[in-house]
Amino acid sequence: RLFVAHNALQEKLQGTLGPLREELEEAVVLRTEEEEKTTEWQRKVQAKRVTIAGEFNKLHVLLREEEQLLLQRLVEEEQETLQRLQENVSKLSQQSVSLQQLIAEMEGKCQQPVAELLKDVKSTLSRSENMKLQGPEAVCTDLQRGYKIYLDMREALNRFAGEWSPWDIELFGAGGSRQSLGPQDTRGPG
Structure with a gap:
């Protein structure tokens, strides 16, 4: 057994x-x-x-x-x-x-x-x-x-748009809202 x-x-x-x-x-x-x-x-x-x-x-x-x-x-x-x-x-x-x-x-x-x-x-x-x-x-x-x-980031982006065109630059404003300032957004005011 x-x-x-x-x-x-x-x-x-x-x-x-x-x-x-x-x-x-x-x-x-x-x-x-x-x-x-x-x-x-x-x-x-x-x-x-x-x-x-x-x-x-x-x-x-x-x-x-x-x-x-x-x-x-x-x-x-x-x-x-x-x-x-x-x-x-x-x-x-x-x-x-x-x-x-x-x-x-x-x-x-x-x-x-x-x-x-x-x-x-x-x-x-x-x-x-x-x-x-x-x-x-x-x-x-x-x-x-x-x-x-x-x-002035817009002015800076205008001046260097050619160099930064491959990337979007992300800025975080007061309150944490996210804005993408890629080449399409670099025209400046007006």
């Missing part, structure tokens, strides 16, 4: 081996498929990483160009305005020297005896009356040009 029970148990165990081996084969196939999916996923992620880095590199280049443009405009405005202000300072300095000379001459005349004083008094008084201080030229010291430190 023990022998029969042993044989029956062996047969039962042998019977379960077949389905277990089939499960193992299926598990190996599924694992291989998942490994292939993992490899493909990693390839896709790497490709996307390269694409994102490339797109941002283009934006960095654009931002550097915009920065240089704004800085150049600022330098030009600075030079123009400084030149006008320095011309004003120079003219006022010249007028100050002329006024100091006239004042010194008049003070000297006041110290002269009457006969000497009457000699050139008309000329001196005439020069004195004609000596009018000319105020400086009005120079606006507010920055005249726009130096906005933001990038």
Whole structure:
């Protein structure tokens, strides 16, 4: 009886081996498929990483160009305005020297005896009356040009539409709404 029970148990165990081996084969196939999916996923992620880095590199280049443009405009405005202000300072300095000379001459005349004083008094008084201080030229010291430190994405897309045409650029606005600004949307306002 023990022998029969042993044989029956062996047969039962042998019977379960077949389905277990089939499960193992299926598990190996599924694992291989998942490994292939993992490899493909990693390839896709790497490709996307390269694409994102490339797109941002283009934006960095654009931002550097915009920065240089704004800085150049600022330098030009600075030079123009400084030149006008320095011309004003120079003219006022010249007028100050002329006024100091006239004042010194008049003070000297006041110290002269009457006969000497009457000699050139008309000329001196005439020069004195004609000596009018000319105020400086009005120079606006507010920055005249726009130096906005933001990038107009539509303008940027217009400038680089040829380079970015294979991709749509996705922007996320305030509130998380998704907008696709592909080449078809780069016409700008109006």
